[in-house]
Amino acid sequence: MKSLKYILFGLSFAALTACGDDDNDAVQPEPATYSTMDQMGRPAINTVFNYFGDAATKNGYNQSTPQGGNAATADFEFILDNLQAYIGLDPDTYTNVLGLDNTTTASVLTVDVLMSNKDLATTYGPSNLNDIRLGENVLNGRGLSDDVVDVTLILAFAGDDLSAMNATQMGLIADNVNGNDKSFAGTFPYLAAPH
Amino acid sequence: MKKLIFAGVILVAGATGLYLTAADHIDAPAVGTLSEGSTAADITDYYAFESPSNADNYVFVVNVLGLTAPGATAQASFDNDIMYEFNIDNNADNVEDLVIQAVVENGVLTVYGPTAPTSTGLQSTLEIGASNVSTNVTAYGSTPSIGEANGMTVFAGPRDDPFYMDFFKFVDIVNGAGDALGLEVAEPANGSEYATSFDDPGADTFAGTNVLSVVVELPKSMLGTSTTFSSWVESKAKQ
Numbered sequence: 169m170k171s172l173k174y175i176l177f178g179l180s181f182a183a184l185t186a187c188g189d190d191d192n193d194a195v196q197p198e199p200a201t202y203s204t205m206d207q208m209g210r211p212a213i214n215t216v217f218n219y220f221g222d223a224a225t226k227n228g229y230n231q232s233t234p235q236g237g238n239a240a241t242a243d244f245e246f247i248l249d250n251l252q253a254y255i256g257l258d259p260d261t262y263t264n265v266l267g268l269d270n271t272t273t274a275s276v277l278t279v280d281v282l283m284s285n286k287d288l289a290t291t292y293g294p295s296n297l298n299d300i301r302l303g304e305n306v307l308n309g310r311g312l313s314d315d316v317v318d319v320t321l322i323l324a325f326a327g328d329d330l331s332a333m334n335a336t337q338m339g340l341i342a343d344n345v346n347g348n349d350k351s352f353a354g355t356f357p358y359l360a361a362p363h
Numbered sequence: 364m365k366k367l368i369f370a371g372v373i374l375v376a377g378a379t380g381l382y383l384t385a386a387d388h389i390d391a392p393a394v395g396t397l398s399e400g401s402t403a404a405d406i407t408d409y410y411a412f413e414s415p416s417n418a419d420n421y422v423f424v425v426n427v428l429g430l431t432a433p434g435a436t437a438q439a440s441f442d443n444d445i446m447y448e449f450n451i452d453n454n455a456d457n458v459e460d461l462v463i464q465a466v467v468e469n470g471v472l473t474v475y476g477p478t479a480p481t482s483t484g485l486q487s488t489l490e491i492g493a494s495n496v497s498t499n500v501t502a503y504g505s506t507p508s509i510g511e512a513n514g515m516t517v518f519a520g521p522r523d524d525p526f527y528m529d530f531f532k533f534v535d536i537v538n539g540a541g542d543a544l545g546l547e548v549a550e551p552a553n554g555s556e557y558a559t560s561f562d563d564p565g566a567d568t569f570a571g572t573n574v575l576s577v578v579v580e581l582p583k584s585m586l587g588t589s590t591t592f593s594s595w596v597e598s599k600a601k602q
Contacts, residue, residue, distance in 0.1 A: 202446045202599035204485040205394045205404040208425075209595035211526075219537055220546055230394075233484050234457040234595060254540040255559070279457055281593035282411045286421070286583045290412035303591065311412040312424070317528045339560025340536070343529040349570035350523045355416050357507055357578040359424065359522035363433040363571050 206230045207238075209280035210307075211292075211316040216324075217244045217277065237278040244274035251324060255336050263328045265294070266302055273323065284309040293319035297330060312352045312359065318342045394598070401428050403442040404598040407574055408526050411449075411594050414580055421583050423449045423463065425596045426574040429524065436521045436573045437503040441467035444601040447577050448487055451477065451594050453587035458483050461587060464490055465519070465577045472510065472519035472577065473497045477585050487599055515581045522576040529565030532558055 207230055208214075217239065218226050232238040248270045249259035263269050268276070283303045284290070290309035293316070294300050310316065318341065325340045326333060333341070350360035395405030407429035414420035425447050431439050446466050450459035463476040466489065478493035498510025501520030510517045531552065538548040539557025551557045586592060 199491050200489045201602045202448075202487045202489065203602055205445070205598045205600050206406045207595060207597040208406045208409040209593075211408060216537075220541055220544075231485065234452075234593070235484070236457070250544055251537070251540050254543050281452070281457065281595045282409070283591065283593050284411055284421070285591050286413075286586070287590055309412045310410050312410055312525045317533075336559065343532060343561045344563040344565035345527050345529050345567045348523070348525050348527045349567055350525075352415075352525065356414075356422075356509060356516055356580055357518035357522070357576070358415060358422065359525055359576055359578065362436050362503060362521040362523050362573040 204231050204233075207232065207280070209234065209238075209282050210277065211310065212320050213238075213277055213280050216320065217247050219247070234279045234281050237275075238280040239278045241271065241274045241278050244278050245270050248274060248324060255325065255340065256334075257325070257327070257337075264323045265297055265326055265328055265330070266300060266306065266323065267328060282310055283307055290314075292316050293322070313347065315346065317345070395429075401430065403427050403440070403575065404445050404600060405429065406596060406598055407524065409596045410525075417580075419582055419584075420580050421586060422578065422580045423594070423596070424576060424578050425449070425465075425598075426522070426524065426526075426576050427598065428575045429572070430569070431521070431524075431573040431575070433571070433573060439503075439521060439573070439575055441472075441500060441519065441575060443468045446487065446489065446599045446601070448597045448599055449579065449594060450597065451586055451592050453589040453592050455591075455593065457593065462487070462490065463515075463579055463581075464493075465517070465579065467500060467519055467577075470500045471497055472500055472517060474510075474515055474517045474577075474579055477581070486602075487597075514585055515579060517580075518576070518578040520576065521573050524569045524572050524574045526569050527567045528569065529561060530568035532561050532565060536561070 214226060214229055218229055229239055252259045252262055259270055264273060285304055285308050288304050288308055290311045291305055292310045292314035294306045300306055321341045325337050352358050352360060395401035405427055407426045410424040412422050414422050428439050446464055449463040451461040452458060453460045459480060461477040462480045463474060465474045473495055475490045475493040475495045478490050481488040494513040496510045496512035496515045496517050498517055499508045501508045503521050507518055535552040535558040541548040
């Protein structure tokens, strides 16, 4: 059933050539070509880091590839810096729970891919903040139930010492929506039936 | 619920000229806007994870057509001219070494690959010579139609949107930062001042809404020999 039109095309072509040219080798139809309309690696990147962007900025981001980065590091760092400054943090000295300053965080996030380690269980966020191994138990794939919003907020606002957060930071590191409105299945295709 | 969400969304968008950009829902003006609606090219979310039912397998999910109301889900459809391409980079150069390509034509999903692509980057060729598997798109309300062949297990059809977030509170908080920067943003949601913290409990903006999903499961061994890999998904339009 796949490629029905290719099969039909191929049959009609074969019929034509069968009449006219017995020496004809098998001729393949020209495969279709496609051009990028939208792209995504990590969750919420375009949402957060192009929040103030216009349509051209968003489209430009969506029609980019990760090779060399999907966006300019300075643009993402600008957003991080200003969100932190807005809540009274010092972006020049800020480091997140991964130990990354804003420049480094921005350089990681502008390459919009999900990193995966096939040997380890999938998790987007750290289950233990005292044991952080980037690409292993942090930012290793993305599962259906991973609370990616909270992970993103923690990286942006929590600093590197969760015991030292002020009240403003504590109000911003979780959106307090802790799970999906439907349970996921343990069997393929895993996502819940539609509402 | 849908009316409430869209009323809120339009309020935000109308006041600011911004597009709804939760997770990545309707963040792509070229393929989905609040005024024009989302399209089958408009990616809402991407997931890549070890199979919950078989640790030797990996699963890739792309969701499109975000914020589809239950009453509109039966009519929601894929597009014959849109391909979904899962890109897999095995050597950390951020260029795809393998692709898995999914197309839906006339209600039938066909998934090709994984295979080394003829071309990398923004332009792709449908790899019709690669091994593949097909199944019917699952209709709204029907038991999932699952295709299994050549190592791959595949599904396409409507699902509950697995994404969850208090999007409107996020918007109000970030608008406050934008206002402080002197940018054009919406007025505070409560009419007086912007929120500076999330509510507890928060309100899940995506509760009760659906997406169209393409799900592909395959052995990890088909994803190259490297222990680590990077991946991303694209929607691509036939030229």
